[in-house]
Amino acid sequence: MRNSSSINRRAIMRASAALGAGLLIGPTLAQASRGAPLKLGMVVPVTGRFASYGGSAVPGARLATRLINEKGGVAALGNAPLELVLADSKGEAKVTVAEIERLINDQKVAGIIGPFSSLDALAANPLSDQYKVPFVSPFWSSEKAFTLNSRYSRTLNLTSGSYAAAAVNLLKVLRNKHGVAASKVAVVYDNSEYGRAAADAVKRLLVQGGTPAALDLPVTPGSSDYGPTILRVRDSGADVVLAGFYFQETVLLLRAADALNFRVPIIGFGSGFADARLPGALGPEVAARALKAPVFGTTTGMRESTKYGPLQALLKAAEKEPVRPGITPGVELEWYGLGAQAVYVFKVAFEQAATTAGPKVNDAILAMNMPRGADSLVVPFYDPSLSWERNGQPRNQAPSVAQWQDGKSVIVFPEDAAAAAPRL
Numbered sequence: 001m002r003n004s005s006s007i008n009r010r011a012i013m014r015a016s017a018a019l020g021a022g023l024l025i026g027p028t029l030a031q032a033s034r035g036a037p038l039k040l041g042m043v044v045p046v047t048g049r050f051a052s053y054g055g056s057a058v059p060g061a062r063l064a065t066r067l068i069n070e071k072g073g074v075a076a077l078g079n080a081p082l083e084l085v086l087a088d089s090k091g092e093a094k095v096t097v098a099e100i101e102r103l104i105n106d107q108k109v110a111g112i113i114g115p116f117s118s119l120d121a122l123a124a125n126p127l128s129d130q131y132k133v134p135f136v137s138p139f140w141s142s143e144k145a146f147t148l149n150s151r152y153s154r155t156l157n158l159t160s161g162s163y164a165a166a167a168v169n170l171l172k173v174l175r176n177k178h179g180v181a182a183s184k185v186a187v188v189y190d191n192s193e194y195g196r197a198a199a200d201a202v203k204r205l206l207v208q209g210g211t212p213a214a215l216d217l218p219v220t221p222g223s224s225d226y227g228p229t230i231l232r233v234r235d236s237g238a239d240v241v242l243a244g245f246y247f248q249e250t251v252l253l254l255r256a257a258d259a260l261n262f263r264v265p266i267i268g269f270g271s272g273f274a275d276a277r278l279p280g281a282l283g284p285e286v287a288a289r290a291l292k293a294p295v296f297g298t299t300t301g302m303r304e305s306t307k308y309g310p311l312q313a314l315l316k317a318a319e320k321e322p323v324r325p326g327i328t329p330g331v332e333l334e335w336y337g338l339g340a341q342a343v344y345v346f347k348v349a350f351e352q353a354a355t356t357a358g359p360k361v362n363d364a365i366l367a368m369n370m371p372r373g374a375d376s377l378v379v380p381f382y383d384p385s386l387s388w389e390r391n392g393q394p395r396n397q398a399p400s401v402a403q404w405q406d407g408k409s410v411i412v413f414p415e416d417a418a419a420a421a422p423r424l
Helices: 009-018 051-070 093-107 118-131 143-148 160-178 193-208 227-236 247-259 278-282 284-290 309-318 333-353 358-366
Strands: 038-044 082-088 111-113 135-137 153-155 185-190 215-219 240-244 266-268 295-299 400-405 408-413
Touching (some): 038 051, 038 093, 051 309, 082 093, 082 333, 093 111, 111 333, 118 135, 118 153, 143 153, 143 193, 160 266, 160 295, 160 400, 160 408, 185 193, 185 227, 193 215, 193 240, 215 227, 227 247, 247 266, 247 278, 247 284, 278 284, 295 408, 333 358
Parallel strands (some): 038 082, 111 135, 135 153, 185 240, 266 295
Antiparallel strands (some): 295 400
16 A cells, blocks of 8 residues: 555645745745835645645745735735745644744744644644734644634634534435434544544534434544554444544545445545545545545535636636646645635735734734635635634634545535535
């Protein structure tokens, strides 16, 4: 079996290299003449186990930076251009903290795009309040991070609670409308901060619905053999699996289920199960079998086929970029779009604050109410608008659930957003 951490590794490294030989992504000479660039630090993994996430988000942020600068930069600050300063967190909390402090103290950035994981957020988000520098992350989603009550940090990504609610709601629909047996539900998840938080939300919702989990199974991060996990699920008698894993672990879980000929509906409440890279990572023969289980996954709904105007405009602009979804192997639209969205949040905040002073920029973000359909709201899973609670928790999230059908990830829930009905 191929090591999942090497999936598309060469492509991701090529993409990272294409982001520029240096770590600065910013104005041209003509744009720089308008005024001092506004520096944004971006702290994401571009090497290591999670390199694919950074390798997708950074080119999206770079595209948004280019588009903003080409349209005149930040008008309220003398048409100042944006400049992206990239730091590699390597997916490690200690490195994340060190790089954020370096960017704030040495580079004098006006904001941070990041951090990456929920564990990184727990370690690094207090720095936003300490230095009074706003953080906007495209990635982390753990509910626990909101208990820090950080006033200066927040996430854009679907939270673990939103993922959990979508997965459990789909389970109800499959049971009530499609006759799926769901008397025993196994909850299997990555034993990380994100995985535990999401699984706790799933288990609470299952209890509220009258079907407590028959199996509660955390899996040690970094495990390479998911055979024992599948055997425990099978022995529990579960007829449905709710699973929360990152992409690499999702590949390993589905490979193990296929090897053991274990076929029950799997509903993913982590980002891995709707990832467009799954069929390629599994290989054609395994994918043809394993993804017919059936397999569902919660998703942001960010697809090239999604008929949401601002996202389509971003994709049109991306046609001029050397690194982009659909062309560069390993570059995923979901993280590409969220990387771009973080830049647009700062752009709008700079315009509203008319300063780079951290407290005022942060107040502008807290007061933000970016309406769905606005050019600056490129992600389609906020309705009617993007805004945050004071503790950084996003409001108005509306996730979708996709199913793998004929080798493609197709939105099947909610019904008003579905491209097809569930196949069972």
